[in-house]
Amino acid sequence: MRNIVLICSAGMSTSMLVKRMQDAAAQEGYEAIIGAYSVSEISKVGPSADIILLGPQVRFQLASIKKQFPNKIVDTIAMQDYGRMDGPKVLKTAKELLGDN
Secondary structure, eight states: OEEEEEEESSSSTTHHHHHHHHHHHHHHTOOEEEEEEEGGGHHHHGGGOSEEEEOGGGGGGHHHHHHHOTTSEEEEOOHHHHHTTOHHHHHHHHHHHHTOO
16 A cells, blocks of 8 residues: 655645546556645655655755655656646656556
8 A cells, every 4th residue: 555645735736636546546456545735744744655746836845855755755746747637647657656567
């Protein structure tokens, strides 16, 4: 069971993307907990994450979050995938980064 954490400004705009990622994971039989959180919650949710993906609106915090969690996979969600709310594509990216292809 993977724990995929998505971070955005307030945790709200990413909730639709989370739903689409959950649907894609269910269709694939990929076991994952996927959640959206505000950047202010990172210290609470980061330690249990397998991967932390940042929304485009907070990508400027990438270096800071990588420094805070040096043993975690931390990356940004492609702006195009985020804008399209392409859950299957973002899930695929997360799986690739995790080595779960």
